Amino acid sequence: MSTQNAFLQGVGVGRGAVWGPVATVRPAPVVPADEPFPADLAAAKEKVLAAFSDVAAGLRAQAEGASATVADVLTATAQMADDPALRTQTGQRIDKGEPPLHALVAVIDSFAVMFTAAGGYLAERVTDLNSVRDRVVARYQGLPEPGVPPLDRPAVIVAPDLSPADTAALDLEKVLGIVIERGGPTGHTAIIAGQLGLPCVVRATGASSLVDGDIIAVDAANGTVTLDPDDATKAAVETRRAGLATLAEATEDGATADGHRIALLANIGTAEDAERLTDVAVEGVGLFRTEVLFLGAATAPTEDDQARVYARALSALGGRKLVLRTLDAGADKPLAFVTQEGEENPALGVRGFRLVRHAEGLLRTQLEAVTRAAKETGGTPWVMAPMIATVEEARQFAAMAREAGIQTVGVMVEVPAAALRARDILAEVDFVSLGTNDLAQYTMAADRLLGSLVDLLDAWQPAVLDLVAATAAAGVETGKPVGVCGESAADPIMALLLTGLGITSLSMSPSALPAVRFALSRHSLETCRAIGEVARQAPTAAEARAAGLALVDPQVREILALG
Amino acid sequence: MSQRTVVIASRVGLHARPASLFTQAVAASGALVTMGKPGEPSMDASSILMVMALGIGHGEEVVLESEDDGVLDQLATLLETDLDAE
Secondary structure, X not given: OOOOOOOEEOEEEOOOEEEEEEEEOEOOOOOOOOOOOOOOHHHHHHHHHHHHHHHHHHHHHHHHOOOHHHHHHHHHHHHHHOOHHHHHHHHHHHHOOOOHHHHHHHHHHHHHHHHHHHOHHHHHOHHHHHHHHHHHHHHHHOOOOOEOOOOOOOEEEEEOOOOHHHHHOOOOOOEEEEEEOOOOOOOHHHHHHHHHOOOEEEOOOOHHHOOOOOEEEEEOOOOEEEEOOOHHHHHHHHHHHXXXXXXXXXXXXXXXXXXXXXXXXXXXXXXXXXXXXXOOOOOEEEEEEOHHHHOOOOOOOOHHHHHHHHHHHHHHHOOOEEEEEOOOOEOOEXXXXXXXXXXXXXXXXXXXXXXXXXXXXXXXXXXHHHHHHHHHHOOOOEEEEOOOOOHHHHHHHHHHHHHHOOOEEEEXXXXXXXXXXXXXXXXXXXXXXXXHHHHHHHHHXXXXXXXXXXXXXXXXXXXXXXXXXXXXXXXXXXOOXXXXXXXXXXXXXXXXXXXXXXXXXXXXXXXXHHHHHHHHHOOOHHHXXXXXXXXXXXXXXXXXXXXXXXOOOHHHHHHHOOO | OEXXXXXXXXXXXXXXXXXXXXXXXXXXXXXOEEEEOOOOOOEEOOOHHHHHHOXXXXXXXXXXXXXXXXXXXXXXXXXXXXXXXX
16 A cells, blocks of 8 residues: 555554545534624524424434444434423523523533433433534534534544544444544544454544545555545555455465465463364464463472363364473573572573473473373374473483373474574474574573563574574474474464475464465465575565565555555 | 322333333323422423433332323333333
């Protein structure tokens, strides 16, 4: 959607895009402080009462064409506009000599004060009362009706801001998107737009200069509003709309356009997470972080406790793959019963598999529990150890795991030493899995928990890419699986690059799966390889990503809003 | 002037939909009907704003007054029904 300059720049909500005519929400009318006393009292009174009736009739007419929920809101508001007490009290005040609009506002305000004081349901009705007030005042003054106009065709709602009542009254069948001048990405309008899947741009300064009937394109992914979109921009919007709709529904296994298979897996922390995957289109679990069982516990969970949890996860997944990682404690994940005190530099201390040095029993119990769960459920879990740095460590873990009865044994590659010697490590085990977050931390000497170093922790850093590529190449050479279970697998461009390097599975948070599945399905293995080659020639992280992005299919870039 | 004391059956009290249905029934009857809590001033029963402002909860008593006995009986029956359940 970069074919045209944006007319407005705001903050987008969601990834959607849409184009259509503008329908402006009109501001509330203002009652002049020096409202004149009417010359003809009776006529003025008549005019106010007629305005009440007209507003009620208008709301009822609007309710007829609306959906059930919206119709209820409109009918209830119409009943308020018709309320005999409002009319009587307003009439009495006018008779006493108050200017008509002041009288009307005073009466409604007295109810608003009473309702607010009552709280709860009544307090929530104050917005409806105010909406009646604004409508009647506008009617009396001969101004167009304030609030969301009745939509006779699909339109983009443009407003300074939307009240919850305005939002509730939106006719969702006709609202294409929302642009508001105020609000924020966590405000109620943004939240509701997000839930409804409506493309929305908030904080769009200058939105009030748009008028009814202007044609605009709204791009939530980039937070832009384009006035009078050209054909190319409109086509780009249509592409994104159609693409987002289809990718949410896709359930096929991960594969490139030419059929090269890449297993798409989920990262989980608990058996409940596994149970939540029942209806999710995912081929299994690529990382079960078992430390969640241990964290916060005063003593180590027993073999029974653990076996029960692992069996639950295996049962939930049925025949699908499950890669279980043994306890990864220490550093930022200390455990009361095992972490050594007095480590000055715990990220470089006794963590992950290194715990075996003084707490071997812990690992043996865990491996026994996994074997028991596998026997009970008939499942065949893969098991891997975290923080392996040397061939000896890989060999030691493989021996322990096989002794316990585990059939498929692997290790994590998250220390540069292991990545550089991946071929030797793979000679000891059946598979490896790259933890790109820790690999970046240890390659770049940057604490992964420090937000201020986030640029150094970028998985696109050329040195990190080199280590990932070396590990993938060792897998290709030995014919053994090399997976990625770090956050980088969730980046669609990185997922293409990893596929090109020869990675065999990608494990990520389940919400990231649709975009990755879609990106893979639109590129051939050859393109993925080319992305790997150009990215690896780049001297910086930003250039590596840009080089990879340049080879991504334009339609995929558009739909996934990969800027 | 006749009176009826009625217990509100609607679970949400005389709010929202029940209040809307009740006041519409009063208006449709064409009779002048007032309503209030026992011992308190009574209000125009056709005004949804006044009726809601009374804040009558489920199980509470209200006193209806009108010249028209037939209308009173009909309205009393309405209030003794759970209007939110329909």
